Amino acid sequence: MPPVTIRSTPEARQSRPQRVAEAIKQWVVDEGWEPGHRLPSEAALIARFGMAKGTIREAIRLLEAQGLVRSRTGPGGGVFVHQVSEARAAALLGNYFYFVRPSIDDIYQLRAALEPELAASLAGRLSAAQLDRLEAVIAESAAPAASAEEEAARHAASLRFHATLAEMSGNPLLRFVIGFLAELLGEATVNRGLHSGTDPELWQSGQDYQTRLVAALRAGDAEGARAVLAAHMQTAHRLMKRQEAALAKRFLPERARR
Amino acid sequence: MPPVTIRSTPEARQSRPQRVAEAIKQWVVDEGWEPGHRLPSEAALIARFGMAKGTIREAIRLLEAQGLVRSRTGPGGGVFVHQVSEARAAALLGNYFYFVRPSIDDIYQLRAALEPELAASLAGRLSAAQLDRLEAVIAESAAPAASAEEEAARHAASLRFHATLAEMSGNPLLRFVIGFLAELLGEATVNRGLHSGTDPELWQSGQDYQTRLVAALRAGDAEGARAVLAAHMQTAHRLMKRQEAALAKRFLPERARR
DNA sequence: CCCAATTTGTTCGTATGTATC
DNA sequence: AGATACATACGAACAAATTGG
Secondary structure, eight states, rough: OOOOOOOOOSSSOOOOHHHHHHHHHHHHHHHOOOOOEEEEOHHHHHHHHHHOHHHHHHHHHHHTTTTSSEEETTTOOOOEEOOOOOOHHHHHHHHHHHHHHHOOHHHHHHHHHHHHHHHHHHOOOOOOOHHHHHHHHHHTTTTTOSSSTTHHHHHHHHHHHHHHHHOOOOOOHHHHHHHHHHHHHOOOOOHTOOOTTOOOHHHHHHHHHHHHHHHHHHHHHHHHHHHHHHHHHHHHHHHHHHHHHHHHHHTTHHOOOO | OOOOOOOOOSSSSSSSSHHHHHHHHHHHHHHHHOOOOOOOOOOHHHHHHTTHHHHHHHHHHHHHHSSEEEESSSSTTEEEOOOOHHHHHHHHHHHHHHHOOOOOOHHHHHHHHHHHHHHHHHHTTOHHHHHHHHHHHHHHHHHHHOSSSHHHOOOOOOOHHHHHOOOHHHHHHHHHHHHHHHHHHHHHHHHHTTTTTOOOOHHHHHHHHHHHHHHHHHTOOOOHHHHHHHHHHHHHHHHEEEEHHHHHTTTTTHHOOO
């Protein structure tokens, strides 16, 4: 499998560290080095590129920020090729959406399209152990819901259910996007004091659909699973919007800032 | 709009440049600095953090690699907060999928779910100018298809059509994900010599659906647009798989490597 | 437990490049 | 053209971390 290429950083490269970083990336690809492989020592790189230590180190930092390398001190240490972690990728992508902030509607437009698809693709393909694990996550939020700000924990548990589901997908793209959407949503709700409030309707609907979903998955009923999740997405979206609207009314002056 | 937070880099931070970079991120968020704002000069940062020039510079490189800052020399120069570009975000995310490579099936599972949704959400919301622009892109690939490797250009044009469509969405998430999927697919096809070959069936189907789609969009027929794109996704996926299978047979020894 | 070797991490002083006025 | 303000790059020395004896 010729590894295609590690993406080069766009936008007019110029500085020496940037050029060195790109050269090292290309080098890794050309040599087919895999995660864990140690690349030449600082001293060797200094000689190889004919540049000062500081310049080389800045290049390494550029790669490090992208999650592509990791360095350790001491004997046997050095700079190592590193597989970009999902968490790192999500963090990096999250920075983009810090500036181009999606709305609740935007997030749900994707969730509504993807989650039912995920559910359908999982039907009949999960092991008994995986199904049990899902039920364990459901049990976590089985408590009656009562208390005040502890409701936020319930919402988090619901998102964790979705994350667990996503992790079971064999499709890394689907897994990543759904997980990322859940993160964005969690962030949006926490930061706006949204979570599901003590809304009993949402809670009941949540408990309900999770158990019905697991049942459909267990039965290998793809279309059933798709339908359950599609319906839930609609409900969750509607309830979240309702809350958002309620908050907007209460705190209108707040929204005026900026 | 309190900007929530710029994502911190996961995975056990330790070195000084990393800590400084995180501190600067937090500083930017706390002060509410926006793209274009100049942050303190190197000298000032050295004083502020009580560290050497090299350390501070490495921290700046860490932020630069994430696309969060940009620096310019000369008077009036300095380090500036920078809005992460879509291209940069896609490149960074692409590095993740360099190691966790999705299959053609994986990519199409998402495309099949998202593109019809995009089409439906666009119906009746496009200006005449936008519709004309779509038709212009269609015209680009209106040639009869004949020649050999120039067929790859046709495939690229088709992906460009999708990209243009995505850009017209008001949903930044949808825009990004669909654009990214197209990139991944383009890369996969180019690197595996896939593109649509001289497959007349795919070409005709492509021409066909594009014009029918624009018609539906012009008519404001959301469900029609959705159906057109859903059908096309199925066809494109099927044809691409057929080609992939043909290639696999011809080059089986190649696949044995690694 | 300490010591020595190895490799990255950090500092400082100086010089160069570049854009603005 | 020259002065100014800023990042960029160099080089040599020293500090910290890790490993093995």
